[in-house]
Amino acid sequence: MNFFLLSLIKAAVVAFVLLTTLAYLQWVERKVIAHIQVRIGPSRVGPHGLMQPLADVIKLITKEDLIPPYVNKFLYLAAPFFAITMALLSISVIPFGGPIHIFGDNTWMQLADLNIGVLFILAVSSVSVYGIALAGWASNNKYSLMGGLRSSAQMISYELPLSMAVAAPLLLANTLSLRHIVERQSGYYLSFIPRWSVFQTPMPQIFSFVIFLIAAFAETNRIPFDLPEAENELVAGYHTEYSSMKFAAFFMAEYSNMVTVCSMTTTLFLGGWLPLWPASRGSNFVPSIVFLLAGAIALYHGLHPARRRDGFTLPVVAVVFFVLAAVFLIPALQGALLPLFWFAAKTGTLLFFFIWIRGTLPRFRYDQLMAFAWKFMFPVAVLNLLVTGLVVALSS
């Protein structure tokens, strides 16, 4: 098939899946944080609140789109556009799965494999600082300006430990292309320990993993590093003067950054779309078993419902899960679905970890945050890179 047509189809599929994921990630976050705080969360709009993201979108679209008269119009309109564009752009180099064969063409489950893939993601995250800085400036409001500057300063401070933590597994993988990084993590030690970067000899990248995750929390402005954002729950922040869809654009950009960062962690450290143990030992049945278990639990709770409505919705959920379990057993689809399942499982676990931390930890004060970046994270990241380099050089 024509290369352009194929790329267009892939881009459309990825965009659709990503935007749906962003909307339902917000639902998942609200439900998980609610259950951490021993309450229910959204439960009125649709069964179990599943229509809540749709209601939110309708609310945001129909709100009055106010442009205050005292703002710098061009920058005010450009800033959310910038933020969301950069956030969605970085998904285009992430490998979601292995090679597949569709419509008579061999292609990969990845939009574009650049041979500077890692640098592309670092570049896009460097430029996405502007969305926030310009939003703060354009609002012509002292509090927005200070919030925007603080947030940008936080993001560029944590970019340094992030880049150093990214450089360490690159020493093991010897390539900048994300597809090849995942391929270098294939294979198993002792035929059951996967050769992911966190487990790879000569130097397991556990410290890099931890440093990358902490820096990622700061890059995406998530708790415990979200003081520049929490200000707007209290006083003001960089998106005070924004309403309706432009405000939604900033939130979508934050969730999209979260998804990107979790996908990067999976690709660099956790072996991307590779399974946890070899297919020869039965890892092909894991998705089916997981969905069967989930369906069984849903069915059990459906038969003893806590609320009357659950007696109807939970068995429907159980049936959906059983169908999915059956789909994962079809050999023709397994080549495409299994890598996707493993990638989604790992990224989903990391996203759940992000949400879990949000419900658990308090936030840092701004000077504590900056001191943590420059006086602790950066030296530790440099030391980690030096030790990794030394071990790799001595062992080869």
Add this chain to the structure above:
Amino acid sequence: MSGVPLSWYLILSAVLFALGVAGFLLRRNVITVFMSIELMLNAVNLSFITFSYQWKQVNGHIFSFFVMVVAAAEAAVGLAIILTVFKNRSTLNIDDISSMKN
């Protein structure tokens, strides 16, 4: 599929450099003058990389890399100096920062 003649890249580099010189000479705001210097450095980078393509060697890229690093160091120190001058003189107009003249 025809390519782009090499001289077009050099012409673009020359035009950008000329714009940088014009900004450097004509503007009064010290930050804009500084940004014109960065524009000149970028034009020179483009010209280095073009010649690196012509001779099919990677040395032009290395020169460009060093120019970028020096520009970063210069921007950091220069902006710190501008901040200090602003603290003392409260103006960013280079015509007004002339107390050492005559």
Add this chain to the structure above:
Amino acid sequence: MDVILFLIFAAIAVICGFNVVVQSHPISSAISLIGVMGSLAVLYLLLGAEFLAAAQVIVYAGAIMVLFVFVIMLLNAGAEIRHGRSLIAQVLGIPLLFAFLGLMLYFVQHMFPGAAEVRFGGFKHGTALDVGRALFTQYLLPFEVVSVLILIAILGAVVLAQKEME
């Protein structure tokens, strides 16, 4: 395809460069300069310099210009006030400028007659591997010297920008 891409991004670069010089508020000049650097990064990709294109965006557009934007926002000095525009300079200067530019273009075109045409993929040795190899073998001394230079610049910036001790 190469020609179209070059023309588009060269036009963006020239327009943004002109904007840098012409705009009265420094923040608009800064945004235009970011546009110049972005389009130059694309032109570097067309010339086969993929590592340099990424470095241009990460270092120049993503760090140096952020520094500029921060300083402009912090100082908040406002737009520049123009005064004393001579009419003769505009009437004579602008046509002469175009004439000079045309002359320069003619000479540059003649200096490189029938020279190589730049095709995307014509130069495959601009990868991180090649740049790194040259940087750490042939250009090792400048590399080390430049890292000392960065250290000096960091120290200088910290000393110059800190609050005065009472």
